[in-house]
Amino acid sequence: MAAASLSLSGVTKVYGRTGTETHALGPIDLTIEPGTFVSVVGPSGCGKSTLLRLVAGLEPASDGRIERDGAPLTGPSREVGIVFQDHVLFPWASILENVLLPAEVLGLPKAPARARALHLLEMTGLKDFAGARPQMLSGGMKQRAAFCRALLADPKMLLLDEPFGALDALTREELSLELSRLWQELGRTALLITHDIEEAILLGDRVIIMSARPGRIRADIPVDLARPRDVRTAQHPRFIEIKQQVRDLIFARPND
């Protein structure tokens, strides 16, 4: 079992050509300890998804340094598993084939990969749907399958880009609690991008609050709530207190 650490220093992202450029993000300084769960919340358009794309290596930073386990980031890595807002399952492949995609692409040994895929599908209650096509599944089930796929190659870090954003409220809550349990079992480093404050607190060890464009870190709040967390955690006085604090920070004017 291994979890990755992450550190960003002076990271910025600028889109477009000189003269008409948009300053989307940063400068951002952030350090994430191995095995911690960090939630990032902020208004839409604050560059939080850009932040994830930079950390994922899908886009280069315009300036600054990003290091994973002390080594500078050069691009996407097999040590990182990503769950996107959309499930991004291939409609022509079965659920099992979709979950096995990382093994196919990375050329991992077939039998152990298959066993792990089936194990993950069982853990997420999808075993009976292994042979089904994605269009047969509900939104929540598809997103569970996307989680299985992200976990297949046993990544050291999970990047979650509003993974429950496209789901209805009930499924959201159910899945986020499931993710909380799953994460505790696995003990991997996780970075969650979300616009849902409760979700951010329920899942995170820390909640990072970002300001509107250009996205900067406005506050970094530790969540000192006991684990395992469940539905009742949301009623805990401390939870409500943190929630109020986060809300105040999000809606505060920059000069306050």
Add this chain to the structure above:
Amino acid sequence: MARTPRPAMADRLTTPIIYLVLLVAWEACTRYFRVPGWVLPMPSAIATTAWEWAPELASNTLVTMRETLVGFVLALVLSVPLAVVIAFAPVARRILYPILLGLQSIPKVALAPLVILWLGIGEWPKVVIVVLVCFFPILVNVVAGLEAAPRNMLDLMRSLTATQLSIFLRLRLLVALPPLFPGCKVAITFAVIGSVIGEFVAAQDGLGYLILTSTAQSQTPLAFAALLVLTVLSVVLFYAIEAVERRVVTWTP
């Protein structure tokens, strides 16, 4: 329960019944107005002629079908790799697309005499004309399909450190499959027309040749019979491609 099959049966019968009514009306009108057979033959006369000329119709159908299918398959084999090159090499796109577009814009009827001049009056010039009319709809659809891979799926593949080849084989080709078939369906109907164009210019056999010679000799019923076979051939080939499509594209894109 006993009532439910009835509307379905009625739906199924609508088309044949309408066709039958039209046929009867045709027969009745030609009889009533005494239209000369060499202008517009009666359906019954066409049927009798078709029966009498069945061996000739069959052998000529075989020729036209062979030209059509060989040309279509060749067009498919040529246009798919060409589409890949155009989709992934901007230079190739800049050089090839104007040429292909120009070639597509030339009326194939105007090109057919030249092709016959260069290749003679056998089956190959017809195959070449079929390729010329077929490749464009296939090519355009495949190029569009290869470029249609959604950004989030490309991000997923890139996040898995997939090579360009792996992205092509596991993602782009499969995204391009559903648009390939509409292109093929358009192409196959063009293909039948293409072989007839070739046969009209110069040929020794084929359904187009049969239509040309029989109208020249005022054997209009035979021309109609050949025309009918040609239509059936085109429709059958269209549905054959649709059947392949249903077996291959089993997902909703």
